[in-house]
Amino acid sequence: MNSQPAAHDVFLDVFDNAPQRNLAAGEVLINAGAPADNVFNILSGMLMVSRTGGDGRRQVLSFLVRDNFVGLTSTDAYFFTVEAVMATRVACRSRRALTDRLASDPESERTFLDMMFRVLEDAFDLVYSLGQRTSIERLAVFILYMRHWKRLSGDIGDDLDPVLNEVQLPMNRVDIADFLGLKKETVSRSFRQLEDRGLVHRADHHHVQILDLMTLRQLAGISDFASPRHIKSV
């Protein structure tokens, strides 16, 4: 099974020859509330999309990697914050440039719509996790989620390729916790449980090795993520 033809070509080429920007780890790309004038495409690195309540509680909505897309909203202001998890390079275009492109090219608009559906399905996956799964199950899903991305970004066809068992987690524990609706201490303890059960091994804070994929998937309650997804947006 090989990866689907890159939807890349169909509308992401608005970003060809676009101005680029380099972000350092922790640097903010989009502030919630700012006018939604620009859209971005990730060339390398990782971005984190989050929403923070008036009292400071923060929910991470998604982590985005290469070829993913950020910035569109239905309103004129961003309702989320986007910051770099690690050193990241993005391409920048005005919102108008993208909407004009979509308006003038029906095929690209359809592709874009397809992408939106996959993003929505991802959001519902997260809803299911937060509403129904326990802390250790959420972490298992998260690790498999990261593994899945590695597979896509590396264009690795074989689902069981051993290199996929070396998973990188560039974000810190608080970021993971805020994504999974937990506290950092609970994330640590859940990692420990996964280790004690022999499912994973923590090489260091940012590298996890999957030791028992089958059981991990069983715990997560998923065989694998639905379909290859190269592109994502918020």
Next chain:
Amino acid sequence: MNSQPAAHDVFLDVFDNAPQRNLAAGEVLINAGAPADNVFNILSGMLMVSRTGGDGRRQVLSFLVRDNFVGLTSTDAYFFTVEAVMATRVACRSRRALTDRLASDPESERTFLDMMFRVLEDAFDLVYSLGQRTSIERLAVFILYMRHWKRLSGDIGDDLDPVLNEVQLPMNRVDIADFLGLKKETVSRSFRQLEDRGLVHRADHHHVQILDLMTLRQLAGISDFASPRHIKSV
């Protein structure tokens, strides 16, 4: 402030003269896993979209009312179940009929895309609730959510119109619990807390009266829902 021009006209007219179907309370419209051949538009009543895990845990993804839209996915099979919460009437069209319509009419496609963004933002609202809010806060948000819909469906301009304080909850406690990521007993107890604090009054199982809107909103952490939303889809 009056309601925005009904997006209705722009693409929902695919459902004009479409065959209709009446659903009794509890009747299933879409089974998860079935081929995604049809799309539906709600004419009256209320539908509930949910996803159930292999072990039986169920997460309600959304409740849908009049003029909302159900059935599109990025894959060829529905990944959710849709059933009627109360007696409901829907209009039915083939998936093709809708996609053809969108393909042939750029304006309708753009409107559709806008709707998708609002749906996605709603999904992120739910993510925030499930990840960060306590049980009583989630219930407060939910009640305000239902109030908001009443306002939209009744085309009530004044945000403080007293009739809006009589909120109907057609679904049962388990449905609410599965939507909010709680158990039915916790929903009951949270209702009680809201009553004890003098924020709401339970007339019966399906009717709630808001007594202190300002404090309820403060508890929910929202002034109001972002923008008028007539249409929604899954």
Next chain:
DNA sequence: CGGACCATTGAAGCCTATCAAGACTTGTGG
């Protein structure tokens, strides 16, 4: 009027959060 279903309430237990301390990693400067 009786039965079934749904909702509420109570008591006890479990999971996650909170508070607090210690270990490790990373980066800096001597």
Next chain:
DNA sequence: CCACAAGTCTTGATAGGCTTCAATGGTCCG
């Protein structure tokens, strides 16, 4: 290269919130 300092992660003890289990009460419908 080592020592130190800052930040992050982990671990432990305790507390709190939600769930589970169980029983009562209420409502709708036959």
